[in-house]
Amino acid sequence: MAMPRKLKLMNVFLNGYSYQGVAKSVTLPKLTRKLENYRGAGMNGSAPVDLGLDDDALSMEWSLGG
DSSP states (O other), X not given: OOOOSEEESOOOEETTEEOTTTEEEEEOOOOOEEEEEEOOTTOSSXXXXXXXXXXXXXXXXXXXXX
C-alpha cells in the first residue's frame, strides 16, 4: 500500500518551530530527478547523467487550521 499524496493532522516544523496539532493538511512534494544527456568521445549515443533532484522537487504545501 502506497503512502497517500495528502496527509492530515501531521506534525510540521518551520524554522525550528513545531506546528503539531495545528497543521490540518500537508501535500507531499513530487520528487523528480534532474537528468542531462552526456555524450563522451567515442560514444555511439548519449547516456543520461543524474544531477540530483530538480529545483522544485522539495516544494510542498501545508495549511494551518484554527
